[in-house]
Amino acid sequence: MASSKFGSFFKKVWKDPLIHFLLLGGLLFAMFYLNGGAVANRDKGIHLSLAAQQHLADLFEITWQRAPTKDELSNLIAEQIKEEIYYREALALGLDENDTIVRRRLRQKLEFMHEDLSGNAEPNEVQLRHFFNTHLDRYKTDRVISFEQVLISTQTVHGTSDVATQALRALASGVSAGKISRSSLLPVSMRLETGRAISNVFGSDFLVGITEIGPGEWRGPIYSSFGSHLVKITLDQPSRPLSFANARTNVTTDFIRDRREAAAIRYYQDLRSQYRITVEKQP
Numbered sequence: 001m002a003s004s005k006f007g008s009f010f011k012k013v014w015k016d017p018l019i020h021f022l023l024l025g026g027l028l029f030a031m032f033y034l035n036g037g038a039v040a041n042r043d044k045g046i047h048l049s050l051a052a053q054q055h056l057a058d059l060f061e062i063t064w065q066r067a068p069t070k071d072e073l074s075n076l077i078a079e080q081i082k083e084e085i086y087y088r089e090a091l092a093l094g095l096d097e098n099d100t101i102v103r104r105r106l107r108q109k110l111e112f113m114h115e116d117l118s119g120n121a122e123p124n125e126v127q128l129r130h131f132f133n134t135h136l137d138r139y140k141t142d143r144v145i146s147f148e149q150v151l152i153s154t155q156t157v158h159g160t161s162d163v164a165t166q167a168l169r170a171l172a173s174g175v176s177a178g179k180i181s182r183s184s185l186l187p188v189s190m191r192l193e194t195g196r197a198i199s200n201v202f203g204s205d206f207l208v209g210i211t212e213i214g215p216g217e218w219r220g221p222i223y224s225s226f227g228s229h230l231v232k233i234t235l236d237q238p239s240r241p242l243s244f245a246n247a248r249t250n251v252t253t254d255f256i257r258d259r260r261e262a263a264a265i266r267y268y269q270d271l272r273s274q275y276r277i278t279v280e281k282q283p
Contacts, residue, residue: 046084048077056080114267115260123255131255132244138254139247142194146235147210149188149202150181152220154227164221167230171218177230186226192235202226 056076060068068076096102123131132139152167167180177188190198199207206224210231213219220230244251 046081048080052080053077111264114264123252123259128248128251128255129244131258132247132251135254136241139242139250140239141242142196143211143239144192144194144235144237145198145210145233146191146193147189148177148232148234149186149222150177150218150220150230151184151186151226152180152182152228152230154182161221164228164230168218168220171230180230182227184226202229 053073057068057073060072060076090096150167150171152163170180171177181188187201190201195207195211198210202224203226206222206229209222209224210233213222213231213233215233215236218230218232221228222231223229
């Protein structure tokens with residue numbers, strides 16, 4: 001009889017939401033304790049040095065082009081303290097774990113730190129000249145082209161040869177290009193432009209097409225995403241190799257960048273070699 005009454009009492013208590021709340025609280029407290037000690041045992045000290053306060057003032061001045069007032073500096077300090085408190089509490093709750101944004105930001109900070117440590121030394125003359133001689137293909141003037149163009153059709157298919165033939169005859173007989181060209185917002189000519197600039201306007205297919213014809217007469221059709229064109233090259237100045245003196249600035253930039261990239265690869269390979277990595281595969 002007593003056993004039956006106890007069982008009935010236990011079932012009634014177990015259904016009480018307050019009991020569930022207390023049990024959950026106890027589990028959370030146990031997790032915090034095992035995760036590095038009870039909350040009461042964590043370091044609660046926050047010290048904001050004069051240097052840190054000056055850093056806050058400097059950041060304010062960079063943004064607003066003036067020094068902060070006394071009240072503004074007090075607000076900056078209060079916000080910094082608030083951020084530090086929230087940061088510590090978030091860490092204590094493990095909110096940084098398995099967070100993609102946090103993980104990526106930490107990776108970036110580590111990469112930036114390593115880049116700063118590995119790429120600060122200024123290269124000497126011997127290193128730069130050796131790098132320049134090893135990568136001569138990087139250091140050339142751009143090919144420069146001047147041309148005129150006529151849009152004869154908005155069709156982009158290779159079926160406008162008859163239209164192109166008629167237009168070429170008209171141009172050869174003295175008809176002005178403006179009377180033959182269809183209306184468009186495209187420039188009728190470009191002067192002393194690089195391949196990149198031409199491609200940005202007309203597209204890569206057009207650039208390939210005009211680089212295969214020489215200066216002189218009207219040629220075509222040349223195709224682009226806008227349609228079919230006739231083109232007359234008026235200047236085609238090929239690229240030329242730069243001297244070391246003229247390329248020195250770019251050589252220095254490229255040398256430092258390549259050195260940092262190589263150091264980053266070595267750094268990662270060294271770190272990776274210290275881990276045992278297994279990637280589970282599909283059965």
